Amino acid sequence: MAEPKLATCIVDDRSYPIEAGMFLYELEKPLYNQIKNEHHSATPKSFICDHHLLDYRIGRIDQMIHSDDLHNQRINRRLTKALQDDNYEVTDVNKILRDTQTFGERVSDAVARFGGSWTFILIFVAILVVWMFLNVTHLFGVKFDPYPFILLNLFLSCIAAIQAPIIMMSQNRSADRDRMDAENDFHVNLKSEHELRILHAKLDHLNQSQLPHALEVSRLQLEMLGEIRAEIERLRQEHERLNQSKEES
Ligand SMILES: [Zn+2]
Structure with a gap:
């Protein structure tokens, strides 16, 4: 049986089979940018394991929910203020x-x-x-x-x-x-x-x-x-x- 191809995860520097992760060029832009922000050495050819990718995805979802929430709160504050003023x-x-x-x-x-x-x-x-x-x-x-x-x-x-x-x-x-x-x-x-x-x-x-x-x-x-x-x-x-x-x- 052929030896599985290995790649090094950009986050923890450990080797994983390439089926157990993704290359950064396969990811969507926002997610890629976020990984790039935290790991400056990341290039489109870098690899990330599924485990860490999941963390980033959840982080990205949290971030979107949070920013939407903030924006909503801001608009609601304006509305309340306008009504009170x-x-x-x-x-x-x-x-x-x-x-x-x-x-x-x-x-x-x-x-x-x-x-x-x-x-x-x-x-x-x-x-x-x-x-x-x-x-x-x-x-x-x-x-x-x-x-x-x-x-x-x-x-x-x-x-x-x-x-x-x-x-x-x-x-x-x-x-x-x-x-x-x-x-x-x-x-x-x-x-x-x-x-x-x-x-x-x-x-x-x-x-x-x-x-x-x-x-x-x-x-x-x-x-x-x-x-x-x-x-x-x-x-x-x-x-x-x-x-x-x-x-x-
Ligand atoms: Zn990893």
Whole structure:
């Protein structure tokens, strides 16, 4: 039987049959680099035994898990910080406006609401018609404002003069409400944007490191399984050989 080829393990300088290990050029780049970092004399033609290779592989897996973990923690810290930093309280615009409302403002709101309704127009038209009808027909002897209704004109002018500033007051209040709404929206948007940015970073990390790392881990596992299988095969052959030689003798 041919003498098995021997190679020297780069880690412990002992000789092993070449089936019991790998040459560094057969390894993946990251693993190779890691061995190279710790053993400066390593070249692609150096040999490493299965036992030490396993240590390096496990070390590599640990390293990937650890770096992913660190990165995740960093992103989570940023997210937490962003959430804590934002101490703007979203205000309840309706409540604030209701609480700070004065009696005059309440009245102006009510007047503006009533003045801008069909009810108001219909009542107003009805009053005008009745007023003119009474003063034209002199029904029941009423003629306090004969044609061309000068008193009515005076009333109408007064109502118009008062109504305009009241409506303006009410409009100012709705402008206040809009401004507060806009402020709320601005802060909420800002916060969402910030969170979105961090979530993006998280997703990028997941895509760009964690997923490739997970794949690499499973590749390392497959390699280890392959080696175990080869080892079992080798042992089985040896076993058969021993059995044969036992039968022969
Ligand atoms: Zn070794």
